[in-house]
Amino acid sequence: MTIEQELVKKLRSSNLRPTKQRLEICRVLFDRQKTFHFTISDLAQILNEKSKNKISLATIYNTVDVLKSKGHLKEISINSDKTFFDTNISNHHHFFNENTNELTDFYDEDISQIKIKKNIPGKKIKSVEVLVKVANNN
Amino acid sequence: MTIEQELVKKLRSSNLRPTKQRLEICRVLFDRQKTFHFTISDLAQILNEKSKNKISLATIYNTVDVLKSKGHLKEISINSDKTFFDTNISNHHHFFNENTNELTDFYDEDISQIKIKKNIPGKKIKSVEVLVKVANNN
DNA sequence: TTACCTGCAAAGAGTTTGCAGGTAG
């Protein structure tokens, strides 16, 4: 399957018609090697630089929200004025660089096995995410 | 030391004069047995119910921000439209109940020891926080 | 008295919504 076909499939599986705006958004998000951490304004800026015909913020918000609700994007739990998203939807963890506000992924193999010894009656664990905040040594 | 004196001390150590508005805020935050997780609007609502003379939102934001910057409150990393704070400033972890949006603390003793095997050159680890999302079984 | 504080309202920033015109199927 070509990348373009995969993008169309992602959109269709989200009940979204593959319009040219949405395909452009999906290319930025998913046609890349490394996972991508972004805010809506990051994404809007990249889209504006890439193509001359600007895509409305409303369309970007709408598309990202639907992709997230369908599990193609993950929202990252970082308190910030803006909402962060991640194209890596697997269960993984983050370094948050307090000096630059940059996020870096890390995986279960980079951390000792986590076992939660306390449980909440009637509740099921949905995810376990570790956020490691780092900063310059000085 | 009486509780009232402790509140005054907290404010003074934050370079804030103990005005009646700020004392009222501090009473809600710190004069309690269990730790308190809240958003600014939670706090404002409690303050408004408690006393008839309403405290301005600006004052609440300002006071909470200073208390946080001085280490008397902690900001919790949860992606939400609102910012969450915690009166428990020790290093600890959270359950986040996706059904009710409620937070519960848990401590190092409730989780296996966490060892980060990957490190970032030139950076020092400031904190390691685990967020466990839970939801109803159905 | 002087520096700091409060409340209000206005301003900002991020996000959502309503609607008229446009496009995929």
Added chain:
DNA sequence: CTACCTGCAAACTCTTTGCAGGTAA
């Protein structure tokens, strides 16, 4: 052709700021 989609602007929510009058020390 019809249902869905887009862009724009207005609306909304949370948070910050400016300022005139008030209060702690």
